[in-house]
Amino acid sequence: MSTLSISKRGSEMPESPIRKLVPYAEAAKARGIKVHHLNIGQPDIETPPAILDAVKHMHLKVLEYSHSAGNESYRKKLVQYYKRNHIEVKPEEILITTGGSEAILFGFMACLDPGDEVIIPEPFYANYNGFAIEAGAKVIPITSSIESGFALPPIKDFEKLITPRTKAIIICNPNNPTGYLYSREEMETLKEIVLKHNLYLFSDEAYREFCYEGTHYSAMLLKDAEENVVLMDTISKRYSACGARIGAFVTHNKLVIQTALKLAQARLSPPGLAQILGEAATDLPVDYFDGTRAEYKKRRDTLVSRLNAMEGVFCPNPGGAFYAMAKLPIDDAEKFCQWLLEDFSHKDQTLMMAPAPGFYATKYLGKNEVRLAYVLNVQDIEAAMDCLEVALKQYPGKQL
Amino acid sequence: MSTLSISKRGSEMPESPIRKLVPYAEAAKARGIKVHHLNIGQPDIETPPAILDAVKHMHLKVLEYSHSAGNESYRKKLVQYYKRNHIEVKPEEILITTGGSEAILFGFMACLDPGDEVIIPEPFYANYNGFAIEAGAKVIPITSSIESGFALPPIKDFEKLITPRTKAIIICNPNNPTGYLYSREEMETLKEIVLKHNLYLFSDEAYREFCYEGTHYSAMLLKDAEENVVLMDTISKRYSACGARIGAFVTHNKLVIQTALKLAQARLSPPGLAQILGEAATDLPVDYFDGTRAEYKKRRDTLVSRLNAMEGVFCPNPGGAFYAMAKLPIDDAEKFCQWLLEDFSHKDQTLMMAPAPGFYATKYLGKNEVRLAYVLNVQDIEAAMDCLEVALKQYPGKQL
Known part of the structure; x- marks a missing residue:
């Protein structure tokens, strides 16, 4: 019993x-x-008053479910936003999520089975632990040191950790909690590893705009790794709109986005009022x-x-x-x-x-x-x- | 590899x-x-204009994360809402969720492990399948027939299906897709089963107010089953606000709500703008x-x-x-x-x-x-x- x-x-x-x-x-x-x-x-x-105003001036009689992938108008605007960041994606390669949190959860759920392993440079955003546990996946830490400023550990350290159960590497770039900004060379190293070992590269780019030394190099720019890379994004920090709970799950991998869409359909739709705010944010002046x-x-x-x-x-x-x-x-x-x-x-x-x-x-x-x-x-x-x-x-x- | x-x-x-x-x-x-x-x-x-207006007239400078359990002011108002429905709960027994969907997911994730079984009278809301798969749980259907108007199957049919892996029964009352409203006697039968076999009773009461024959009898009213019952709720249908994505996870079971709170913390907070709308809905006239x-x-x-x-x-x-x-x-x-x-x-x-x-x-x-x-x-x-x-x-x- x-x-x-x-x-x-x-x-x-x-x-x-x-x-x-x-x-x-x-x-x-x-x-x-x-x-x-x-x-x-x-x-x-x-929070930029213009994006709060977009919500205050909304015209709707019925607050209906949106498309499970999010409003098409918003996804089209995000295509433009990513283009300004030199990232080429199509609207059907984007799912609007309930915060970056849900984008991370969708990635773990769609790509990892119980017992599968995900390598994460530590120290890392503590909630990755929670999402891994929800998916039954095992977190394999790879230590980066404060002495090196938390740079990416060498490729041989990664290879020591890779097993038949390794399915993904997740990075946060620039990093929470270290603030470390991965260089283009480090991103190419990660590409080499994920291509060689057939792994997903989950890239949490919540802080993309906040770079003070050097330029942000998105995982979405890695040539030949289009099938491997999943971008997990959020408007929370970008527009100081943490409470909105709007993020995005972005990938060129058709099977992965189709699978994430099924997860999205089960929960029906992302928050509707906050999608208005998110869409308005794409219209903020570039400066x-x-x-x-x-x-x-x-x-x-x-x-x-x-x-x-x-x-x-x-x-x-x-x-x-x-x-x-x-x-x-x-x-x-x-x-x-x-x-x-x-x-x-x-x-x-x-x-x-x-x-x-x-x-x-x-x-x-x-x-x-x-x-x-x-x-x-x-x-x-x-x-x-x-x-x-x-x-x-x-x-x-x-x-x- | x-x-x-x-x-x-x-x-x-x-x-x-x-x-x-x-x-x-x-x-x-x-x-x-x-x-x-x-x-x-x-x-x-x-959607009641008054609750949309509450959002339109919001005063905030920074759209911050709310408490992971949802705004306390809203949970206190919900206590009053439930009281009007003869359900006695405390604010700390309520988690505000991202739609009823997340309340269902939290229930499955907090209470069921991979391989555990949940009995569901069929036909049932199709998305229960998705949440069960996400949790690795197995759906065990118990058939209700159109000839009987989809009444609760007899107790002996339930007992035939109970195994050592059975952890929960989920009902939707009144029911989607059948529209069936469970009688007080049927609810007492369910109580008997869950107490005898030490099961959770997940009660999806999204349509509580829409009863045309007889009175709704909430699972939360079942005496002595306080530890077993988890209420999964949503404002989606109640206030024609499906797109808001606001629901609630409610239980007297302390360990279950603490566990669900950990799941809630991993995703940080429920949608902030929609919480304003949900809270305003508790102030709508009783009629x-x-x-x-x-x-x-x-x-x-x-x-x-x-x-x-x-x-x-x-x-x-x-x-x-x-x-x-x-x-x-x-x-x-x-x-x-x-x-x-x-x-x-x-x-x-x-x-x-x-x-x-x-x-x-x-x-x-x-x-x-x-x-x-x-x-x-x-x-x-x-x-x-x-x-x-x-x-x-x-x-x-x-x-x-």
């Missing part, structure tokens, strides 16, 4: 690693402490990103130079996205981040960061690293860095 | 059964034929449903009486939702539905219906049955029934 139990998959699903610290942050606020949130990728940048990019660069420069000026701290300069990983002279990042919220304040302020172990699949890695999201204005970043500087002097678990 | 293939799960995912007929409908329209769409559950009822219910009842009465007046046609009177299943004097519903679009017209009109085999898991069942969604106004339903009446006389595959 069966018992009333949850699924093995359900019990294996990780809790949000950041969530554990939330009660401590709430308690700090209750004590009157201002908490600078550098822990999550929720930008403070305004829209200049402003946000300049703002993020200024924040990055402030954050990174302040960090590296602290004794025993090392923060490689991230080429893109809006994250930085820093190595701190501490015993344990989780303890330190909790201590910052529970036992520390400086001028009635403190800061919240994401302990790095949540981004590593290999145990004990990242123990003295943290991720900082530079989603606050320069003044607040300065104040947060003042706190960190003082904290590192006071922290009992200091290790130089 | 692995090959670049899609997953087994992906290849098993069913195509939308209705989709196959779409090219024929498009071709008919291209020939100037008006097609009456009785094939899908997309109501023509206006809002009187109008839509009266309209659907009029349509149902027209449809059912017209169908039963045709020679050789039998349509049990559905107690709820906005679907009816009819047995027709034909050889093959798929052929007939295609013929209606391809080879038939009456006064330059025809109708599109959903062939019933797509709603049965048991092969060869429903071969001479169709599902009709009464989502059109009475005049169009009359015109569609005129077409069907003439068509049944002309159809070469007629079988009396």
Whole structure:
């Protein structure tokens, strides 16, 4: 007889690693402490009023299901958006998804069976774990090091990990949590691996526009790897519209997109109101990103130079996205981040960061690293860095 | 070495059964034929302007992620909505989901492992198949018959199907595709089964307000089955807001809701703009449903009486939702539905219906049955029934 139990998959699903610290942050606020949130990728940048206005001025009598692949008008506009980014795709090679999250889930579900393996350079976006567990797939981490600035590990390290069950490599470019921007050469290396071993290359390009050093080289540009590459995209960070939940699943591989479409049909359609907003975003002036990019660069420069000026701290300069990983002279990042919220304040302020172990699949890695999201204005970043500087002097678990 | 293939799960995912007929409908329209769409559950009822206005008048600068469980203000309002429906729940027993679809997926993912079995009275909502395949679960159909009006099969039929792998029973009440409204006695029977065999009872109550005979008896009202019952809900049909993609996952079972919350965290948050709309819907006047219910009842009465007046046609009177299943004097519903679009017209009109085999898991069942969604106004339903009446006389595959 069966018992009333949850699924093995359900019990294996990780809790949000950041969530554990939330009660401590709430308690700090209750004590009157201002908490600078550098822990999550929720930008403070305004959502462009023009795209909110598109929703406010909508004309519809019935909010009907859209096509399961998303509105055709929107997919046609996205073709133009990608063209401006030198990526050639057709409307039928695009599925509008419920956030980038659903695009990732569709990729895992369409391409990986239970027991199949996906190689991911670590540290990586923690939710890849959840989607892998939902699909029954196994995450095989390949470690990139803070000393190299989180560059792509050498090809021989990948080849050591490839087994008959390996089906895909997933990268995030520019990277969350490291901010690393893969070079064209590194992308060509990945192409070589996926072609040689017949693997999918899932490319999460959520932060495409946020590159401060060098140019973004999309996986969609890799010649001869058209069948291998699946682009997972989202408007969340691009237009500071995280709550909209609009993304895209893009591939030239016909069988993969047909399979993802069946997954899309099961859930009927992506969010309708947010598709109006997403479509309007494709009409924003081309120079829209200049402003946000300049703002993020200024924040990055402030954050990174302040960090590296602290004794025993090392923060490689991230080429893109809006994250930085820093190595701190501490015993344990989780303890330190909790201590910052529970036992520390400086001028009635403190800061919240994401302990790095949540981004590593290999145990004990990242123990003295943290991720900082530079989603606050320069003044607040300065104040947060003042706190960190003082904290590192006071922290009992200091290790130089 | 692995090959670049899609997953087994992906290849098993069913195509939308209705989709196959779409090219024929498009071709008919291209020939100037008006097609009456009785094939899908997309109501023509206006989305209440007040809830669209709530979105149009939103005040926000940054469209941020919401809580993964959905906005607390909305969950608190839903508590009141459920209270008006005699269902007592707390805000922390509710997760806002991306449509009812995601609530169903969360239930399957949280409670069923690959190889586990879920019993479903057939005919059933075809997308349950897709969600079961995504979770690796096996659908075990239990046949309800058109002769009995699709009443719940007897308890002994259920017990014959229960194995050590059985984890859940899923019902849709009132039912899509049959329109059947389960009685309180039938709900108590289900309770008896799930308590005796320690199963989950997933209750899809998307059409709760659309009951024309008798009263809806929610699975959430079943005493002593609080740990077993998971309510899967949606605003799609209730407020004619299918495109919003807002639903709810509701249960008193703490472990199940904690597990579903982890699935919710992986995808970050439900659609933000649509949550504004959903929350506004909880403020609609209590008599809002009187109008839509009266309209659907009029349509149902027209449809059912017209169908039963045709020679050789039998349509049990559905107690709820906005679907009816009819047995027709034909050889093959798929052929007939295609013929209606391809080879038939009456006064330059025809109708599109959903062939019933797509709603049965048991092969060869429903071969001479169709599902009709009464989502059109009475005049169009009359015109569609005129077409069907003439068509049944002309159809070469007629079988009396």
